[in-house]
Every structure is written in structure tokens, then in C-alpha cells.
Amino acid sequence: MLTTEARQKILAENEAAAAELRERFARAGTLVVDLISSPGSGKTALLEATARKLAGSLRIACIVGDIATERDADRLRAAGLPSRQITTGGACHLEARNVRDALAAARFGPLDILFIENVGNLVCPASFALGEDFKIVLLSVTEGHDKPFKYPGIFSRASVALITKSDLLPYVAFDVERVRGEITTLRPNARVLLTSVVDEKGLESWCDLLRSALGEKRGVVATA
Amino acid sequence: MHELSIVEGLLKLVLADRAERGPSDRAVRAVRVAIGELASVEPTQLAHAWQSVASEHGELVVEWCRARQVCATCGEVPERQPGSWLRLCPACGDPLRVEGGDELDLVEIEYANENGALRC
Numbered sequence: 001m002l003t004t005e006a007r008q009k010i011l012a013e014n015e016a017a018a019a020e021l022r023e024r025f026a027r028a029g030t031l032v033v034d035l036i037s038s039p040g041s042g043k044t045a046l047l048e049a050t051a052r053k054l055a056g057s058l059r060i061a062c063i064v065g066d067i068a069t070e071r072d073a074d075r076l077r078a079a080g081l082p083s084r085q086i087t088t089g090g091a092c093h094l095e096a097r098n099v100r101d102a103l104a105a106a107r108f109g110p111l112d113i114l115f116i117e118n119v120g121n122l123v124c125p126a127s128f129a130l131g132e133d134f135k136i137v138l139l140s141v142t143e144g145h146d147k148p149f150k151y152p153g154i155f156s157r158a159s160v161a162l163i164t165k166s167d168l169l170p171y172v173a174f175d176v177e178r179v180r181g182e183i184t185t186l187r188p189n190a191r192v193l194l195t196s197v198v199d200e201k202g203l204e205s206w207c208d209l210l211r212s213a214l215g216e217k218r219g220v221v222a223t224a
Numbered sequence: 225m226h227e228l229s230i231v232e233g234l235l236k237l238v239l240a241d242r243a244e245r246g247p248s249d250r251a252v253r254a255v256r257v258a259i260g261e262l263a264s265v266e267p268t269q270l271a272h273a274w275q276s277v278a279s280e281h282g283e284l285v286v287e288w289c290r291a292r293q294v295c296a297t298c299g300e301v302p303e304r305q306p307g308s309w310l311r312l313c314p315a316c317g318d319p320l321r322v323e324g325g326d327e328l329d330l331v332e333i334e335y336a337n338e339n340g341a342l343r344c
């Protein structure tokens with residue numbers, strides 16, 4: 001039988017495009033974070049709050065993917081975060097080539113941190129590398145505490161998990177410790193943070209995490 | 225939805241391999257892929273997507289790869305039901321780690337010769 005048996009990654013083309021982006025971000029010293037969650041978990045709200053905290057001290061920008069509309073980019077720009085919207089026209093995730101094209105069009109200039117707000121979806125974006133340093137997953141307390149084991153792909157790949165809308169915890173049945181346990185079963189070293197953009201809980205820890213990841217990437221020891 | 229993106233990637237690899245081989249060996253009989261439990265790809269949908277856009281490039285054969293839950297002391301947990309996860313080792317109660325299951329690989333392209341018979 002005639003076969004070709006060199007095992008290859010099916011998404012080799014995306015991986016190659018992502019590797020090029022990763023090299024480019026490494027040369028520029030830009031930390032890149034891919035944010036993934038269901039629609040409505042608070043990715044844009046988190047970035048608005050993050051922009052308010054970091055925009056004065058760090059050069060930050062965002063590429064945001066949605067199936068339709070410029071709404072998220074408009075919100076982020078209004079919060080002082082230079083942003084470029086990608087409208088996928090139906091595609092459920094961003095690919096590395098989308099990021100490359102959006103970067104070329106956006107002309108952000110030198111950046112400390114680039115946020116990539118992925119299309120709201122806990123499934124498809126997990127498979128696609130975008131040149132990021134790490135993926136973070138957001139899970140809002142109103143979505144229910146059974147999600148990590150239901151979506152093991154993304155929860156095993158994201159090195160940071162944010163439990164968002166923590167100010168609503170008194171009103172919903174959401175067992176934080178159960179979620180923490182499920183997340184760390186899928187990814188033992190995951191950082192799990194409880195956050196709220198309403199009372200700002202956890203936002204300082206989130207910003208510290210970004211600052212120290214940026215310092216680490218640039219070979220600088222972060223100071224607290 | 226993203227199964228079509230996966231098929232697009234797969235098709236590019238198959239076409240590149242065929243192009244490398246030259247005209248005499250071009251009929252593909254089967255394309256074997258390994259899809260892991262954590263790859264966020266649904267095998268039936270993937271097969272349907274392949275059937276819709278690439279069926280002339282042979283049959284898609286999916287090898288489903290389970291993730292393993294492993295205890296540092298007791299080894300792999302054998303009892304885990306498909307799609308369910310254990311928090312702790314049922315034997316000793318220690319935390320478990322997950323191994324494997326992230327495959328999204330083209331394993332093998334199987335070619336037939338021009339009259340459709342297998343070439344050995």
C-alpha cells in the first residue's frame with residue numbers, strides 16, 4: 001500500500017502564520033493576550049476597565065472579532081483603547097491571518113500589550129493559535145458553575161481563567177470552589193481570578209498579572 | 225462551523241502531498257486523521273464537512289483519541305466515562321492530571337494506483 005505517513009498538524013498553515021506573528025511580537029516586546037469566552041461574559045467590559053487602569057502607563061491596543069457590527073471596537077475606543085474590529089461574517093473564531101491583516105490595517109505603532117478579543121464562543125477559538133503569549137478564558141457567574149468540564153478544550157488551554165461578574169455572586173447559585181477545582185483538574189497550573197468591573201474586585205491582580213507577564217517577556221523582573 | 229476551517233487546512237496538506245508525488249500516484253483512497261477529545265472538533269461534523277467539499281480526495285477516517293486522567297501514584301484512571309471528568313483519584317484521593325487528547329493531526333494519506341487497486 002502506498003502511504004504518506006509523516007504525521008502533520010492539520011492546522012499547520014495557521015500554526016505557521018501564528019509562529020510568524022509570535023516572532024514579530026517577540027522582537028517588538030509586545031505581550032499578546034487572546035481573550036475567549038461565551039458571548040456576554042464580559043470580555044469587552046473587562047478591556048474597558050483594563051484600559052482605564054493601564055492606558056496611562058502602558059501602550060495598549062485591541063483587535064476584536066465579532067460576526068457583525070463595530071460595536072465592541074466603538075466601545076473600546078470610547079474607553080481610550082485603540083481598537084480594530086474584525087467582522088468575520090459568520091466565522092466562529094479568529095485565525096492568525098485575520099490578526100495579521102488587522103494589524104497591518106490598524107497601524108497601532110509600538111505596543112506594550114495587544115489584546116485580542118476573540119469571537120464569543122467557548123469551543124472553536126480554542127483550536128487556533130494567534131501568536132499570543134497566553135489564552136485567557138472568562139466565565140461569568142451567571143453562566144453557571146458546570147462549564148469547565150463541559151468545555152474542556154478551552155479550559156485545558158487557557159493559562160488564566162477569570163470568573164467575572166463576581167458582584168452578582170449573592171444572587172446566583174455559583175460555587176466558586178467547584179469551578180476552581182474543575183479548572184485546575186483540566187489545567188493544574190491555571191491562575192484563577194475572581195473579578196468584577198462593577199466593584200473592581202480582582203482588577204488590580206489582573207493588571208499585576210499582565211504587568212509581570214510583560215516584564216517576564218522582556219526579561220525584566222517585575223516589581224510589585 | 226469551524227469544522228470547515230479544519231477541512232480547509234486538511235485539504236491543503238493533502239493537495240500539497242499529491243503535488244509532490246507527481247501525476248502517477250494521484251488517487252487518494254483515504255485520509256486518516258487523529259482528533260483528540262480536547263481538540264474542540266466534532267468527528268461526525270468533520271466527516272460531513274469533508275464529504276461536502278473534499279469527497280473526491282478519498283474517504284476521511286477519524287481516529288478518536290481520548291484524553292487520559294492520570295494519578296501520580298496510581299497511574300491512569302480506568303473508570304472514566306466518555307465526556308465526564310473526575311476531580312480526584314478514585315483509589316487514593318489525590319488530584320489527577322490530564323494527558324493527551326489534544327490531537328488534531330493528519331496521520332496518513334493512503335493512495336491507490338490509477339486503476340483503483342492498492343499498490344503494495
